[in-house]
Structures are given as C-alpha cells and as structure tokens.
Amino acid sequence: MRSTNFKKAVSFFALASVFSMAGCQKDELLEETAMAPTPPATSSKAVDGKYIVVLKDGSTASAPELRDRLFKKLGIGRDRVSDVFNGAADGFTGNLSKIEVQQLLQDENVAYVEPEQAVLLGKASTSSTTSTTTSTSSQSIPWGVARVGYGDGTGKTVWVIDSGVQSSHPDLNVDKTRSKSFISGVTSWEDGYGHGTGVAGVIGAKNNGVGVVGVAANATIVALRVFDDAGAGTLTRIYSALNYAYTNGKPGDVVNMSLRVAASTMLDDLVKKTAAKGMFVVVAAGNSYVDCKNDSPARVVAPNVFVVSNMNSYGQFSSSSNFGASVTNSAPGTDVLTTWTGSGYRNGTGTSFAAPHVAGILALSGGRVNSQGLVTNDPDGKPDPIALK
Incomplete structure (x- = not known):
C-alpha cells in the first residue's frame, strides 16, 4: 500500500521536448538516427483543462469507491474522464475546472493533481548516411555493446516504456502476453514509429548469428506502448505504463525509460516506488545539453534508479547530452x-x-554497474563513470 504522507503537488509545466533523427536538435524527448536531416520543429505543452488525479493510499475504501465519491462530490460525469488507472497508484485523468482542481487538492483522499502533458514528436527521417537493412547474412557486435560488454540474458525481463516493439523482428525476444498498449482505443503494442524497437535491440538483440547482439542477448522484452505511430504521447500513458510494470514486474526486473517530460512529482515518486520494490529503473538523461534537474524522471536520485548520459566511441561526453547531479x-x-x-x-x-x-x-x-573509467568533457565538472558489465 502507498504511504499516506504523499505531499500534494500541482505542476503547471509545459512539456518542452521533441523527437529528432538529427542527434543534436535542442529540446528533444527522444532522439534517433544520427546525421539525418533535421525534421520540422514540433510543439509540446500542458493540455488545457485536463488533469491527472492520483489518490492517496491507506484508505479503507477501494480505489473505485474513492473515485465514485469524488465524482459524485464534484458532479463529475463519466464522460469527462478519459483514463482510469490502478496498481501501485490509483487515479484518473479528466477534464476539470480550476475550481474543481482546488477542491481536489483539499480532499483528504487526493495525493496529487497535475496537468496532463502532451507531446507531438517530429517526423522521423532517414538519409543516405544512415543504413537501414531488412536482413543481414552475418552478425556484428555494435561498438557500444562491445565497449560495455555483453552476455546471455535468457530469462531476464526488461520492460520498455516507449513506442512499442516489433514483435516479429527476428533478432528480438518479445513477450506477447505481458506487452500492452496504453493508448486509449488502441490495443496493438506493435511499434509504428521505430524508437522502441531500436531501444529493445540495444538491450537484448539475440546472439543468433545474424543482425546485431544486445548487451543482455535474448533477454525478454515487454513492450509498453505509450507513443503512437505519429510519435504522440501523454504523461498519463507513461504513468500508467510504469504503474503496470510495477504491478506485474518482480524484483530484479529492469524498466527502461528513454523518454523525458517536464517536472512531475507524481511520476518521480512512482519511479522511486518501483525502484524500492527491487526493480531497476533506467532513465535517459535527455538531449538538450542542459542540467536535467528540471526534467522527469531524469532528476530522480534514489537507490536502483540509473540516469544515463551519452558518450561517443572516444569516451567523450556528447555535445547534445544532458548532465547533472542525478546522472549515475x-x-x-x-x-x-x-x-x-x-x-x-x-x-x-x-x-x-x-x-x-x-x-x-x-x-x-x-x-x-561496474566502471571503466570516466567520460571526458562532462560539463558539470563531475565526470560520469563509463558503464561496464
């Protein structure tokens, strides 16, 4: 059960992140292929009039009962509620007035009220400098995997909160039972954007003689889809996906979050709670070359939470990577x-x-996570340890 001493928080930050295949574009949520043309600028913002409400734990009433009480008390019709979530945290997302928000903040059963965040990702693009193949007759070990080391990940589970994962990719071992879409009205968790499949390959591409090898080769990937085919996502989807991973995962499992939102206390606290369960949460630091202290969940400092910056093959800190005290x-x-x-x-x-x-x-x-020395040119003056198996 969740502690009853969660402090209430309302964060009115717009989500200032975009998706880029260029590798250096500022204010990126997710970043893909290097050296490709810069896509059109994208916009992201808090959703006007839409809020996420998280209930406190410790009540004798069930979550559905608490929600019904709040709906009745405030006169909120079900038609105004877009999402309901249960698990490590219980709550809902819906259209609310400012007066209703204030009433909810004063309610003893409410832990958080935060604005919904929405992001429209830039269109993914390719160029002749980047190779895309449909098949390979031989297997290569990517330089990054060779640098950190790799091994047999059979039986290990990694929950990937992203754009989905291609289940039929011959080089991936995807759990089709536990994978899930958190896009309202969409049941498919197949990747229509590409990013999640790319993340999954670094983690666990099979050591099968073709394609590439992942760090934990043949690890089981659970795809939790929060970004659609156009690269659009919301804070509600990300929160719900992590909630699902917490509820269905076990100590020793890993959660990968290669994403970024504006400061969100409720998301940060769920990350900490997931880590406290004994699961390992890995977070991308972000790609705007700024201190990640104002980004969630990259600003989280807690046991079992690992925030990761980007380096090149020379061990140099990337000119686009975020930095800060939370980076491990x-x-x-x-x-x-x-x-x-x-x-x-x-x-x-x-x-x-x-x-x-x-x-x-x-x-x-x-x-x-062992270390193989320190990255060079880290702008925060505290060089990050280079990860090693």
Missing part, C-alpha cells in the same frame, strides 16, 4: 547500430540509446 553513468549513445522496424537495423544517437546499454547490464548483473 555514461554509456555509448552515438552512432549505435541496433534493430529497427521492418525487421531492419539502423544507427541511433542520443541518450535514448545510451540508457538501454545500462538496462542490459543491470539485467545481467542483478543491479551492479
């Missing part, structure tokens, strides 16, 4: 070859691809 490790994230949709392979750049190297290490080690 640096890992390869520049021109990393990995799996992609269409049963293909593609080079990826960004902390989105650095983080899954650490996720793979944790899956293999059960919670230990």
Whole structure:
C-alpha cells in the first residue's frame, strides 16, 4: 500500500521536448538516427483543462469507491474522464475546472493533481548516411555493446516504456502476453514509429548469428506502448505504463525509460516506488545539453534508479547530452547500430540509446554497474563513470 504522507503537488509545466533523427536538435524527448536531416520543429505543452488525479493510499475504501465519491462530490460525469488507472497508484485523468482542481487538492483522499502533458514528436527521417537493412547474412557486435560488454540474458525481463516493439523482428525476444498498449482505443503494442524497437535491440538483440547482439542477448522484452505511430504521447500513458510494470514486474526486473517530460512529482515518486520494490529503473538523461534537474524522471536520485548520459566511441561526453547531479553513468549513445522496424537495423544517437546499454547490464548483473573509467568533457565538472558489465 502507498504511504499516506504523499505531499500534494500541482505542476503547471509545459512539456518542452521533441523527437529528432538529427542527434543534436535542442529540446528533444527522444532522439534517433544520427546525421539525418533535421525534421520540422514540433510543439509540446500542458493540455488545457485536463488533469491527472492520483489518490492517496491507506484508505479503507477501494480505489473505485474513492473515485465514485469524488465524482459524485464534484458532479463529475463519466464522460469527462478519459483514463482510469490502478496498481501501485490509483487515479484518473479528466477534464476539470480550476475550481474543481482546488477542491481536489483539499480532499483528504487526493495525493496529487497535475496537468496532463502532451507531446507531438517530429517526423522521423532517414538519409543516405544512415543504413537501414531488412536482413543481414552475418552478425556484428555494435561498438557500444562491445565497449560495455555483453552476455546471455535468457530469462531476464526488461520492460520498455516507449513506442512499442516489433514483435516479429527476428533478432528480438518479445513477450506477447505481458506487452500492452496504453493508448486509449488502441490495443496493438506493435511499434509504428521505430524508437522502441531500436531501444529493445540495444538491450537484448539475440546472439543468433545474424543482425546485431544486445548487451543482455535474448533477454525478454515487454513492450509498453505509450507513443503512437505519429510519435504522440501523454504523461498519463507513461504513468500508467510504469504503474503496470510495477504491478506485474518482480524484483530484479529492469524498466527502461528513454523518454523525458517536464517536472512531475507524481511520476518521480512512482519511479522511486518501483525502484524500492527491487526493480531497476533506467532513465535517459535527455538531449538538450542542459542540467536535467528540471526534467522527469531524469532528476530522480534514489537507490536502483540509473540516469544515463551519452558518450561517443572516444569516451567523450556528447555535445547534445544532458548532465547533472542525478546522472549515475555514461554509456555509448552515438552512432549505435541496433534493430529497427521492418525487421531492419539502423544507427541511433542520443541518450535514448545510451540508457538501454545500462538496462542490459543491470539485467545481467542483478543491479551492479561496474566502471571503466570516466567520460571526458562532462560539463558539470563531475565526470560520469563509463558503464561496464
């Protein structure tokens, strides 16, 4: 059960992040293929009039009962509620007035009220400088995987909160039973954008003689889809996916979050709670070359939470990677070859691809990340340890 001393929080931050295949575009939520043309600018913001409400734990009433009481008390019709979630945290997302928000904040059964966050990701693009293949006749070990080390991840589980994962990719072992979509009205968790499949390959591409090898080769990937085919996502989906991983995961499992939102106390606290369960949560630091102290969940400092910056093959800190006191490790994230949709392979750049190297290490080690020296040119003056199996 959740503690009853959660402090209430309302965060009115717009989600200032975009998706880029360029590798260096500022204010990125997710970053994919290096050296590709910069996509059109994208916008992201808090959703006007829409809020996420998280209930306190410790009540003798069930979550559905508490929700019904609040709906009745405030006169909120079910038609105004877009999402309901249960698990480590219980609550709902809906259209609310400012007066209703204030009433909810004063209610003894409410832990948080935060604005919904929405992001529209830039259109993914490709260029001749980036190879995309539908098949390979031989197997390669990407430089990043070779740098951090790899091993047999059979039987290890990594929950990937992302754009989904291609279930039929010949180089991936995807759990079709536990994978799930958190997009309202969409049941498919298949990846229509590419990013999640790329992350999954770094973590656990099979050591099968073709394609590439992942850090925890043949690890079981559970795809939790929160971004749609156009690259659009919400804070509610991310929160609900992590809630699901907490509820269905077990100590020793790994959660990879190669994503970023504006400061969210409720998301940060769920990350901490998931980590306290004994699961390992890996977070991309972000790609805006700023201190990640104002980003969630990259600002989280807690046991079993690993925030990862991006370095190149020379061990140099990336000129696009975020930094800060919460960063625990640096890992390869520049021109990393990995799996992609269409049963293909593609080079990826960004902390989105650095983080899954650490996720793979944790899956293999059960919670230990060794060091192979320090990254150079870290702008915060505290060089990050380079991750090693």
